[in-house]
Structure formats: C-alpha cells, structure tokens
Amino acid sequence: MTDKKRGKEIAEVLSNPRSQKDELQALQDTIYVIGGKWRLPIINSICNGNNRFREIERSIPGITTRMLSRELKEMEANQLIKRTVTPTVPVTVEYTATGYCRTFGDIILEMIKWGKAHRKKIIRSPEKD
C-alpha cells in the first residue's frame, strides 16, 4: 500500500465516523419503506379520514385501482394499515392507519412544508439562472 493511499484511508476514517455510515443506512431504509410514487400519498389520505377504497382512490387523482390495490395489500402485509371487512350488503371495507404508520407523520409534514415553499419559489422565480 502506498503512503498516499494509506494517508487517504486514515483521513477517511477520521472524517467518516461510524455515525455517517449508520445515518446513510437509516436513510436508505426509510427510502426503501416509503419509496415509490404512491405510498406517502396513500398514507396521508388514510390519515386524513379517507378509509374506503373508492374514497382513497378519488382523493388521489391519477392513481389507478391496480396501483392502489397493490400498495394497500403490501402496506397491510407490512402492518402499516389494517383492513377491516364488515359483512354488510354489499360488504364494507375499511382501511385504517396503524400506530406504526402514523410514525411517518413528521416526514410527511416536512415534505408538505417543503413542497409548499418550493411551489412559492417557483412562482417567484421561474427561471433563475
């Protein structure tokens, strides 16, 4: 190993403490769980009181029944939401957020905050160079 390389590695260890690797891991874990175009909007919708399938669907313009169905299924498997069927005629299906799901609240809030500021910024200076 060259002195240069050795020096670089030492520098890396010093400037790259363990916490940085842990934080990257945590960040990537989160991205993995809430990744995709629809997860957070769905969670947000359910937390806002939309509990029925078609209700959620209508509350998120652009989503297809297929995507909603798939995401709900996966989120149920991951204990993010609970699916309750009431045997009325016809059957009533309700989706509710679990406590685990609500832990995303702060992230969603921050993202909404960012999105609003971002939109304002775009309006004020559409093409700043």
Added chain:
Amino acid sequence: MTDKKRGKEIAEVLSNPRSQKDELQALQDTIYVIGGKWRLPIINSICNGNNRFREIERSIPGITTRMLSRELKEMEANQLIKRTVTPTVPVTVEYTATGYCRTFGDIILEMIKWGKAHRKKIIRSPEKD
C-alpha cells in the same frame, strides 16, 4: 343526479377542504423532486463533506458511476448542486450543495430519525403478528 350522489358530493366538499388538495399537491411535488433511490443519499453525502466524484461514490456503497453521474448532472441542472472544475493536473472537480439543496435538511433528518427507530423496532420484534 341522485340525492345520494349529491349528498355524497356535499359531504366530500365539507370533509375535503381545499387545504387537503394543496397538501397532496405539495407532497407529490416533493416526492417528484427527491424521488428515486439515490437523490437523498447523494445530497446527504455532499452535505457531509464529500465533494469529489469518487469520494461521493465511495460514500454510497452500491451506487454505480453511471447513476451517480446522471443524478449529479440532473441535480446541477436543477440548481441543487454546483459543479466546480479546477484546472489542476489532472483536473479537480468539486460538487457543493447550494442553499436550495440544504432546504432538504429537515426532511433528511426526519428520515434518518425514522430509519433508526425502525431498525431498533425490527431488532426488538422481528415478526410481530
């Protein structure tokens, strides 16, 4: 229009105030900007002091040069980062975060926080049913 449908629409307007649509829009805007597997890790890395191409690459295990190159280019176009070339021999290229980029700080922080809690939860109860 049926009374039932009319009633439903009124209920929807009442329970679905304008702010909910705005918030969904803001959320989706944000998802669009920071979407994908690599954006936030790259921003995080640069903000943590990794400014050279290979430095960033090494700090994010698993990323390919192609993805990093593509993302950096797009992020530069979107004024998220600044690319500075110094004509040393060989040339030195430095990427730095713009102030705009740093506005993601809170989101990243929340996501790291969530990821750490999530991992702890997994360790404590790997398969809770």
Added chain:
DNA sequence: CATACTGGTATACTCTGTTATACTGGTTAC
C-alpha cells in the same frame, strides 16, 4: 510494463413500477 488513481462516458441489459383497459359479481337507482 502492469496497476491504480482521477472523472467520468458508452453500450446493453434487466427489472419493476406504472399505465391502460377491460372485466367480475352483487346491489341499488331510474
């Protein structure tokens, strides 16, 4: 001479998230 560093590009491929469209089975309304 071979290897490894710098900052990337080129080519080809996979994979899966996402879309589009149609359909099911039962109920209620017109």
Added chain:
DNA sequence: GTAACCAGTATAACAGAGTATACCAGTATG
C-alpha cells in the same frame, strides 16, 4: 334493462430507473 355504485382482479404493455461491464485520457506508483 341499463346505468352506476362497491371492491377489487386480469392481462398486457410501456417507460424509465437501475445494473453490469467495459472503456477513455491522463498521471503516478511499483
């Protein structure tokens, strides 16, 4: 009897995010 609601499923196709691998020009190390 036809249209619309509910809660979805089925099938096919697409687009682009992401991967794998090799390569370029130049410099330095051994």
